[in-house]
Amino acid sequence: MLLLAVDTATPAVTVALHDGTSVVAQESQVDARRHGELLLPAVDRVLSAAGLKLDAVTGVVVGVGPGPYTGLRVGLVTAATFGSALGVPVHGLCSLDGLAYAAGLDGPFVVATDARRKEVYWARYDDARTRVTEPAVDRPAEIAERVAGLPVVGAGAVLYPEAFPDARGPEHQSAAALAALAAEKLAAGGSVESGAFLPPVPLYLRRPDAQVPKNYKVVTPK
Structure with missing residues (x-):
């Protein structure tokens, strides 16, 4: 391998x-x-x-x-x-999941990365190998109460210490x-079918910043 x-x-x-x-x-x-x-x-x-x-x-x-x-x-x-x-x-x-695995924590914790727009991408884990929520994107203040008391791994914790006071590495x-x-x-024989892996397609969670302007005029040949 x-x-x-x-x-x-x-x-x-x-x-x-x-x-x-x-x-x-x-x-x-x-x-x-x-x-x-x-x-x-x-x-x-x-x-x-x-x-x-x-x-x-x-x-x-x-x-x-x-x-x-x-x-x-x-x-x-x-x-x-x-x-x-x-x-x-x-x-x-x-x-x-990569950040969670690298953190190596045994108890519940959160991973939060920078999503820009004053938001974070985040998920909750029971341990370094077990994610228990789907990835989401939210403002730190909106989830601070839900994750209170838990260590938070990643750049999100560093960027928003008021919401995530227990920051842990890696960033x-x-x-x-x-x-x-x-x-x-x-x-262990893992596959997409078993849920061990995901299809290699992007998990965006929100629309891209670049969009077609409103009232865009399409010009077609006569």
Whole structure:
């Protein structure tokens, strides 16, 4: 097994290789505006650091979000392209699950990432491997009472300490954690059908910022 994991659902452009036992190589850069520019060079560097070629990959793991429209689709399109070119499966995982897994907490907690517009993408967990709510997008003040007393992992906790006073690390996504979680699920026979993985399609939760202007005039040939 050699899994190539990528995630661009957050400001972190993150890539990792996992051989089914441990992480072979990884790289992360935090830059919310250059996902498309940074991802492929990062993949090349990770493969080079591991001394491997792309054709050694047996599966692709991708964070499906939630995340902002533009950044999120960079990772998903890249993962789909690699899967098609190599003829290997593409395994989707909720990006929040990667942060939860990396946190390694045993009791209930929350993961919250920056959704912009003064909102967070969030979900609640019973432990590092068990998400108990569907991902959602809300203003921090609207959910503060519901998550009161729980540790909150991710950039959302750092950005809104008044709503999430018990902030925990990690702040940013790691493809290494996403890959390790995927490797565990695959070893246990996990699949999309069993609910272990998600289809590799974007989980946006809201409409993209770019929209057709109102009263847009369509010009057709006479």
